[in-house]
Amino acid sequence: MATMGKLWDRFSGGLARNGSKRKRESRGVSEMSSPFAKEPELDTGDETGSSNVATANGVNSAEEAKPSTPGMVELAAIITRETEKLDEYIKKSGNPVPSFDVDAPLDFPSLPEDIKKAREEIVRATKELGDLATGPREGVRWMAWDHNNSLSLHAIYHYQIAKSFPVHETATYTQIAEKAGLDEVNVRRFIRHAMTNRIFREVNPDVVAHTAASRVLAEDAVMNDWVGFCTGDIWPAASKVVTALDEYPSASEPTQTGFCVSNNTTNKEPMFVTFGKDPSRAKRMGGAMTSLTGGEGYEVSYLLDSYDWTSLNTSQGTIVDVGGSHGFVCIDLAKRFSDLRFVVQDLPKTVASAPTLEGDLASRISFQAYDFFTPQPVKGADVYLFRWIFHNHSDKYAALILKNLIPALKKGSKILINDHCLQDGYGMEKSLWDEKIIRSMDLVMLTLLNARERNAAEYKALFEGVHSSLRFNGVKRIEGCRMCIVEAVWEGEDYGGVVEATEEGAN
Numbered sequence: 001m002a003t004m005g006k007l008w009d010r011f012s013g014g015l016a017r018n019g020s021k022r023k024r025e026s027r028g029v030s031e032m033s034s035p036f037a038k039e040p041e042l043d044t045g046d047e048t049g050s051s052n053v054a055t056a057n058g059v060n061s062a063e064e065a066k067p068s069t070p071g072m073v074e075l076a077a078i079i080t081r082e083t084e085k086l087d088e089y090i091k092k093s094g095n096p097v098p099s100f101d102v103d104a105p106l107d108f109p110s111l112p113e114d115i116k117k118a119r120e121e122i123v124r125a126t127k128e129l130g131d132l133a134t135g136p137r138e139g140v141r142w143m144a145w146d147h148n149n150s151l152s153l154h155a156i157y158h159y160q161i162a163k164s165f166p167v168h169e170t171a172t173y174t175q176i177a178e179k180a181g182l183d184e185v186n187v188r189r190f191i192r193h194a195m196t197n198r199i200f201r202e203v204n205p206d207v208v209a210h211t212a213a214s215r216v217l218a219e220d221a222v223m224n225d226w227v228g229f230c231t232g233d234i235w236p237a238a239s240k241v242v243t244a245l246d247e248y249p250s251a252s253e254p255t256q257t258g259f260c261v262s263n264n265t266t267n268k269e270p271m272f273v274t275f276g277k278d279p280s281r282a283k284r285m286g287g288a289m290t291s292l293t294g295g296e297g298y299e300v301s302y303l304l305d306s307y308d309w310t311s312l313n314t315s316q317g318t319i320v321d322v323g324g325s326h327g328f329v330c331i332d333l334a335k336r337f338s339d340l341r342f343v344v345q346d347l348p349k350t351v352a353s354a355p356t357l358e359g360d361l362a363s364r365i366s367f368q369a370y371d372f373f374t375p376q377p378v379k380g381a382d383v384y385l386f387r388w389i390f391h392n393h394s395d396k397y398a399a400l401i402l403k404n405l406i407p408a409l410k411k412g413s414k415i416l417i418n419d420h421c422l423q424d425g426y427g428m429e430k431s432l433w434d435e436k437i438i439r440s441m442d443l444v445m446l447t448l449l450n451a452r453e454r455n456a457a458e459y460k461a462l463f464e465g466v467h468s469s470l471r472f473n474g475v476k477r478i479e480g481c482r483m484c485i486v487e488a489v490w491e492g493e494d495y496g497g498v499v500e501a502t503e504e505g506a507n
């Protein structure tokens with residue numbers, strides 16, 4: 001049976017790339033001693049996004065509300081220009097050209113920064129042009145039918161239709177129906193709907209062949225888990241979010257979610273407990289998370305490269321990785337910085353299954369069973385790191401985690417959060433692609449856990465709401481990375497007294 005710890009471990013994801021580059025405010029932040037001081041461009045949460053600008057009576061003026069949409073011809077020109085760049089790069093680099101064909105590459109090759117931007121611009125501009133050409137009324141009409149994509153995908157997943165015939169062969173609807181154990185009429189309608197999304201194609205009347213997208217479903221186990229989790233668990237839960245909100249408008253308890261309503265577990269248990277009782281669902285969610293976070297932009301190297309660990313190493317600092325799972329972040333840090341010491345904290349079952357370390361790593365990294373809703377036992381560490389922790393919690397519980405940390409902090413202790421960070425206001429103008437994904441992730445967090453993604457201002461409010469001596473330093477958005485680094489510093493007195501951080505209670 002999957003443990004709670006393992007399930008939490010798998011539950012992470014989402015995206016926040018290409019962040020806004022905001023200058024630090026003149027409130028003394030840059031003079032403070034912070035590893036962030038090396039990095040001048042931080043999102044300090046003090047500025048509001050342009051879409052938040054309101055008049056004195058709280059109503060946006062018509063001028064402010066006017067969107068700045070380029071014309072259709074201008075968009076078409078952007079698409080042509082950027083497509084030429086991308087196409088030229090792909091051909092010159094000898095990569096196969098993008099196609100829907102069954103043998104087409106399933107992912108884009110790793111692209112240089114300018115070509116990556118060209119690709120993003122094509123996706124943004126084609127969507128914008130398509131939306132303009134569709135028109136608002138038609139757009140809304142068909143948007144409200146988006147769940148049919150989930151329906152055909154769910155059926156293909158559930159009846160294993162993509163695996164029902166080899167990827168380089170064809171099959172009739174009759175043959176597929178026989179294999180799937182479903183009647184032919186329904187097989188045909190699901191597949192023909194999926195074809196509108198380029199999943200399968202009909203090569204002759206009633207004869208089906210694979211496409212690149214159906215090959216993904218036939219061959220990629222974790223993508224299948226992703227589809228199964230999204231259509232089998234998230235989708236029914238999402239349809240109950242409004243029901244849950246009607247009953248529990250504060251949306252702060254993980255036992256009062258759309259997920260709980262759809263699973264008849266309201267006020268009984270949160271999602272992770274439900275999944276802990278069902279190994280197949282737990283395994284599927286684990287695969288789904290692997291599919292999401294295993295890709296480009298989630299590498300731990302971004303965290304290692306984008307923070308001033310060197311200064312901490314020079315002062316032989318101690319890092320506590322709260323909810324650190326099996327310590328893989330600390331292991332990577334320890335390999336690169338020889339004088340840092342670490343305590344990896346997690347729930348007892350996760351700690352019990354942690355790998356046994358040897359040699360230098362064993363002498364510098366200790367594991368400790370700890371529940372972050374109880375007082376922090378490691379006093380006076382230099383950094384308390386929370387990676388993929390805060391987005392799993394509503395403000396109420398995020399604040400509780402911080403409150404339990406305060407009695408352990410010494411003056412200057414840093415709280416480091418490595419997680420998503422929403423753009424201030426609305427970030428669509430910067431990157432529709434990123435904005436759509438992170439906004440969707442935010443809704444998924446609401447659906448499953450009553451948890452949330454946060455922007456810089458919300459992180460700032462979270463810290464300041466917990467204690468006036470917790471000073472928010474800002475959010476660092478890392479180019480190419482889908483996660484951000486959020487930092488706060490404790491400026492109050494040494495609450496717990498400075499003691500040897502790795503000694504107390506660590507094993």
Ligand SMILES: C[S@@+](CC[C@H](N)C(=O)[O-])C[C@H]1O[C@@H](n2cnc3c(N)ncnc32)[C@H](O)[C@@H]1O
Pocket residue numbers: 004005006008009010011012322323324325326329345346347350370371372373386387388389
């Ligand atoms: C999404 S995972 C993140 C793991 C790791 N920090 C990383 O970067 O991948 C969340 C982690 O928090 C742990 N966790 C969940 N609830 C906890 C609690 N109350 N106290 C301590 N750890 C907890 C889980 O066991 C899991 O390892």
